[in-house]
Amino acid sequence: MREEQHVISAISYHKTEKIIEFNQQKYLKIQHRLHLYKDKIQSASRQFRLEHIHDISYRPFTDAGLLYLHTNQGVFAFEVNGDPGHFIHSYKKLKSSIK
Known part of the structure; x- marks a missing residue:
């Protein structure tokens, strides 16, 4: 039986996808969530093990910001x-407890 993992923290992010409908180009923002677990960060399409993440940083912009996973x-x-503070x-608290 698989052990249920507990989400330590989560944050919403969105991905902009280009679609074409009736010969018109449109942009669709799809909302997803990043989940922090005790051993990984999970996005909608990828999984990052904590030992492979070197740092997380953030750069704010006018209406949004970019959260960077340095892996x-x-x-x-x-x-x-x-604000992803x-x-x-x-993440930093969890990472420091592992070292």
């Missing part, structure tokens, strides 16, 4: 609307 496979950006703090 051993490169930097992954997630567009967020709110609680998510970053939870």
Whole structure:
């Protein structure tokens, strides 16, 4: 039986996808959530093990901001609307307890 994992922190992000309907190009924002677990961060399409994440940073813009996961496979950006301070703090607290 698989152990149920507890979400430590979560934050919403959105991904903009280009679609074509009736020969018109449209942009659709799809909302997803990043979930922080004790051993990984899970997005809608990827899973990042905590030991492969070097850091998390945030750059605010006028109406949104970018949350960056710095990993051993490169930097992954997630567009967020709110302040991700609680998510970053939870990650850093968890990461420091593992070391």
